[in-house]
Every structure is written in C-alpha cells, then in structure tokens.
Amino acid sequence: MHISEGILSGPVLISGAAMAVAGTAIGLKKIDYDRIVHVAILSSAFFVASLIHINIGPSSVHLILNGIVGLLLGFAAIPAILTALLLQSVFFQYGGLTALGVNVVVMAFPAVMVHYLFLPMIGKSPKLTFLGGFLAGMFAILISSLLLGLALWFTDKNFLETSLTIITAHIPVMIIEGIVTGFCVTFLLKVYPEILPVKKK
Template identity: 75%
Template structure:
C-alpha cells in the first residue's frame, strides 16, 4: 500500500502533503491528555503490523490495520499513522519522504471515514458489532485502494485499469483485515470497552472513572 518515491506527479504529492498536514493538525487538536497512550500504542501497532509478513508456502501477506486504528482513534489516526509511516520511511526505506503525505492520506483518511461510518454500530448487539468491525477493516482497505488508484490516475491517467489492478491485489488483504478487525472489536468490547469511543465511559474519561472507582472502593 506504500507508494514508492518517483511514482506520483508533483501536484499529487503537494496535495497529499497539504491534506496530511491538515489531518494531523485536526488530529493533534483532538487528542486529549488521557488519550495519548492509546494513540502511541496504536501507532506502534501500525508500525509493526506493516512490517510483519506472514509466509505460508508460496504465499505472503501482511496487515495494515488502519480500520481498527481509525475506529479507536478517529482523527487522531492521522498523527499516529504519520509518525509510523515516517519511521518506516527513515528506518526501512518503505515508501519515502517525498511521498509521505500521499501515503498518510491513503491510509489515514479511510481510517477516519470508517470511524464515523461504523463506530455508531458498535456495542448495539454482538452480531452487529462483529459485522461493523469486519466492515471497518475491509472498508478501510477498500477506501485506501480507491484513494491509491485515484493518486495513480492523477499521475498516469488510466483510472479504470489502475483501479482494477489495485483492487485485485488488495482483495485478500481486505478479507483478512475484515476478519482480524471483526475479532479485535469483539475482543475489545468484552475485555476493555473503555478504549472504544462511546462505549461505557468512552476512552476520553476512562482514566478518571477508574480513579473514581478506586476511590469508591477505598471508601
């Protein structure tokens, strides 16, 4: 999903950088003090998940996890994904620095979109939650593929052909991410619902509520 250096035209790179900076600014503004550790944790997950390639026989696959990151962080996914991609570009030469903005938009914008599309469905019923989680995972990859195709189209002008190639290459990842995200959401709803915005105490106040609970127990 990382676009390499030298592929996109200058206007696409500049537009990507501008959108990425705007997204990061909004994201940073929206992160509150209690939420910072979650953002760092998910940025680290994204950083590592993109590195792990699972080889089984002749095949190989890797996770992106922008769906679950978007569900949990909303706009804060922008700075989280930006930092992870920046470190990947510097340390491992994945993607590149000039194309960083475009890569951030390709992975973070769908994350924010699935947050607003599927978060309201979580916690309503177990089946709906797993479906919403799975759709978030698969949907984020689908939207990322669409933005990637558009970025390549704006450079090469053959949208349909590019789109078909990108979608075909990413269908297996969509399905894997759908399954993984569906399970992750179900697991988190059971063991740590506070991390999901809007669930029980929501992630912005879970620390305060725990402190309050602790104080009550002490009394």
C-alpha cells in the same frame, strides 16, 4: 500499499502533503488528553503491522490495520498513522519521505471515514460489534485502494485499470483485515473497553 519514492508528480506530492498537514493539525487538536496513550498504542500497532506478511498463493500481502486505528481513534488516527509511516519510511525504507503526505492521505483518511461510518455499530450486540469491526477493516482497505488508484491516476493515466488491479490485489487483505478487526474490537470491548470511544452495554 506504500507508494515508493519518485513515482508521483510534484503537484500530487504537494497536494498530498498539504492534506496530510491539515489532517494532522485537526487530529492533534482533537486528541483527548486521556487518550494519548491509546493513540501511541495504536500507532505502534500500525507501525508493526506492515511487517506481518501473509503468503497467499504466489503473492505476499501484509497487514495495514488502518481500519482498527481509525475506528478507535477518529481524527486522531491521522497523526498516529503519520508518525508510524514516517518511522517505517526511515527505519524500513517503506514508501518514501517525499511520498509521505500522499501515503498518509491514502491510509489515514479512510481510517477517519470508518470511524464515523461503523462506530455506531460497536457495542450494540456481539454480532453487530463483530460486523462493525469487520466492515471497518474491509472498507478502510477498499477506500485506501481507491485513493491509491486516484493518486497514481495522474501518472498512469488509467484510473479504472490501475484501481481495479490494486483492489483485486488487496481483496485477500480486505478479508483478513476485516476478520482481524472484527475479532480485535469484540475482544477489546470485553477486556479493555476504555480504549473504545463507546460505552460498554
């Protein structure tokens, strides 16, 4: 999911950086003082998730976890994901510093989207909570894949083909992230409901 250095053109990189800065500013403003620790926990989870690889046939995929980060944090997911991506770039050479802004848009913006789309389902009933988590995990990867295709559109010139390749490659990740997010949300609601921005019923 991380776009490497030297692929995207200047205007795409600058637009991505500008959007990431704006998003981060909103995110920082919206972080609740009492929830800063939760932001750090989820940022750490995102930072480590990319190191967990799963072999599926001949290919190897890694977890992203932007769905659960977004679902639990809303706009605060943007600075959380920015920090994690910056550290991944510096420590593990994932993506690149110049592509950081675009990578933030690709992974963090869908995270914010799933917060508003699926949070209302959380806490209603155990089944709905799991489904909400599953859809959040899956949908975040789907939108990220589309945004990745869109960012590469300007260099590959074939949006449909590129996006289809990316989405197809990420179908296993969507399913795995959906299941992981579903279980995590259900689990957290039982044992640590304070981390969820909803009241336990």
